[in-house]
Amino acid sequence: MKNLLDDNRPIFLQIKEQLEDSIIDGSIKPGERVPSTNEFAAFYNINPATAAKGINELVAEEILLKKRGVGMFVTEKAKEILVEKRKKTFYENYMLPLISEAKKLEISADELLEMIKRGNEE
Structure with missing residues (x-):
């Protein structure tokens, strides 16, 4: 605690x-x-x-x-329930706004995936 x-x-x-x-x-x-x-x-x-x-x-x-x-x-x-709940929350709170902003900036899905991969490697 x-x-x-x-x-x-x-x-x-x-x-x-x-x-x-x-x-x-x-x-x-x-x-x-x-x-x-x-x-x-x-x-x-x-x-x-x-x-x-x-x-x-x-x-x-x-x-x-x-x-x-x-x-x-x-x-x-318990862990399975919590992980699924957190994934859903992550998608709603982070991915949807990210995708929305990417669309505004005319970033393609491929470019977005490449950015995520690059960020994951750093």
């Missing part, structure tokens, strides 16, 4: 994203227990309901599974 939270964004979203990032990068594995809402609350000195909001969103998205009296655990398909 990161020690600092950004004051400019909702805390529950930051907790949710930290868990997502940890699942995607493999530092939290499928079947592994994640910190409880009370553990998050104590660590960040926040209200447990705030932490619960982020965690409950992950439960609703089938990223986490509640085991009553035991804790929250990463589902087997």
Whole structure:
């Protein structure tokens, strides 16, 4: 867990994203227990309901599974779900605007691909 939270964004979203990032990068594995809402609350000195909001969103998205009296655990398909969700967001937030600007500048698809390849090599 990161020690600092950004004051400019909702805390529950930051907790949710930290868990997502940890699942995607493999530092939290499928079947592994994640910190409880009370553990998050104590660590960040926040209200447990705030932490619960982020965690409950992950439960609703089938990223986490509640085991009553035991804790929250990463589902087997969590990483797959998160990667697909992030790819969709990446496409919408980065690729569509990139393609739109390329069209304005009359950059062909081949030129655009070449630029991406060149950027990837640098």
